Amino acid sequence: MSVNTQATIASFGGKLLKLAHNSSVLGCESKFNLFLPPQSQNSRVPLLIYLSGLTCTGDNCSEKGFFQHGASKRGIAVLYPDTSPRGIGIQGEDDSYDFGTGAGFYVDATAEPWSKNYNMYSYITDELPKTVFDAFKDQLDSSKVSITGHSMGGHGALSLFLKNPGKYKSVSAFAPISNPLKAPWGEKAFKGYFGEQDWQKKGAEHDSTELLKKWKGGDLDILIDVGTGDNFYKQGQLLPENFVAAAKEIGQEMGVNVRYQPDYDHSYYTMATFADDHVDHAAKYLFA
Amino acid sequence: MSVNTQATIASFGGKLLKLAHNSSVLGCESKFNLFLPPQSQNSRVPLLIYLSGLTCTGDNCSEKGFFQHGASKRGIAVLYPDTSPRGIGIQGEDDSYDFGTGAGFYVDATAEPWSKNYNMYSYITDELPKTVFDAFKDQLDSSKVSITGHSMGGHGALSLFLKNPGKYKSVSAFAPISNPLKAPWGEKAFKGYFGEQDWQKKGAEHDSTELLKKWKGGDLDILIDVGTGDNFYKQGQLLPENFVAAAKEIGQEMGVNVRYQPDYDHSYYTMATFADDHVDHAAKYLFA
DSSP, rough: OOEEEEEEEEEEEEEEEEEEEEEEEHHHHOOOOOOEEEEEEEEEEEEEEEETTTOOOHHHHHTTTTHHHHHHHHHOOOOEEEESSSSOOOTTSSBTBBBBBBTTSSBBSSTTTTTTTTTTIIIIIIIHHHHHHTTTTTTTEEEEEEEETHHHHHHHHHHHHSOOOOTOOOBBSSOOOOOGGGGGHEEEEEEEOOTTTTHHHHHHHHHHHHHHHHOOOSOOOOOEEETTTTTTHTSSSSOOHHHHHHHHHTTOOGEEEEEETOOOOSSSHHHHHHHHHHHHHHHHTTTO | OOEEEEEEEETTTTEEEEEEEEETTTTTEEEEEEEEOOOGGGEEEEEEEEEETTTTTTTHHHHOOOHHHHHHHTTTTTEOHHHHSSSSTTTTTTTTTTTTBBBTTTOOOOOOOTTTTTHHHHHIIHHHOOOOHHHTTEEEEEEEEEEBBBHHHHHHHHHHHHSSSTTTOOOEESOOOOOGSSHHHHHHHHHHOOOOOTHHHHTTTOHHHHHHTTOOOOOEEEEEETTTTTTHHHTTTHHHHHHHHHHHTTTOGHHHHHEEETTOOHHHHHHHHHHHHHHHHHHHTOOO
């Protein structure tokens, strides 16, 4: 459970820590970043987990997402995990941007040869937070955790929240892959990680739209931003409309607030613009 | 003077335009970014020029510096030029990170083989603003221009301001190379661009500390942020103390506000943290 500090960077009055540890569930060293706001010097602060999208590491949003701006004001720590195991050496893991390295999809793979290492679901829901709360027990309040993410990480945030009622105080997402069973990215990932036989059944257990249809956890308040200039939205990779339809199906249409942001694209410029709103959304529940 | 729009990106309620034009003084195509705040839809807005540091293009600060956050609130456009000509093909131009490509140092070179293209001083003070104000005459107020920059770009901002009294409404800088004649980076650049014979004499015409000693332009109000964790500061590349000493020499010590920011480094995390302060500093004079 030991954590190795590779760099400490001053940011918005707090510290961005570049960290690494040996992950058992991934079977490799895993890097991640943790932003500790100035308030963590005097008291234990809540934690917002930010899950990144395809091809990214925890560094991209740390540099370009602007979450530290709001998190510093609010007194919230931000955890930026990686998106997959690294350097495993499975044949084909580096062949495409949307499968394998950088594309763990926040599931536990069941198909060979991925099942031994590609366990990002267990990593994010269990091993990483345990590691972080153990290493930073004086800075972090482990009882107050929210989750957010972008694209593949938006899928991660929504599905982890919906699969684990009560685990996270709130959820929000940027351009989430909201119905991966119906999207090319999701189909490719689920077929690969779950196998051609099982991908639809097992995929349904990680598909936010399918999970929402079965939601029994009480009133929802989910904030989602999608840019109308987002090419992946236009190509049908994100399908937020299906998520909204599922919310209506269960009488939770008031609980899903999808904001279609005019002209905004799929890039970090969008996260930077609306990061404060997502931190504020989390703060409403983390400090409730 | 025509400008080619390569991308339009929504950012903080405004638009970040990725632009290119054929520069006469550089003798090549030159790319730059222009952030137009939402206010520019209804009226002509002031302009803040941000000069980048070694190795950078206009993209780095557009993505990681978060000037758009404050500029959008204040109604200020931000211009992000490149740091040198590109693709000229001079032997050795790509050999080092601190000379040639990406390292134009905001001077007009006089030594061969650089003097034909490496004319960043004329480019930034004359050709680029003319081009931009011509292309965006309905969005920009050419009578209200301020300047800022980072590292080599901080040197650029200070020296352009001090060489041209009245041209810029205000100046600020992050980690500026404040006395390049006394710093390894500056010595290398000036020797290269001005020649071994002339580098000290010509360099003095671009050295902010030397320029400040001869300042006759009235009361100054210069904001400078330097991180105490900045390795280049520790290595003596920045020398802000010399700039402060020059200010005292001319009785302008009240006009130079160097803030030593504890633990902050030379990276964009520092710009991101204090960008709002520098936009506010410019706004005080742009809207005076």
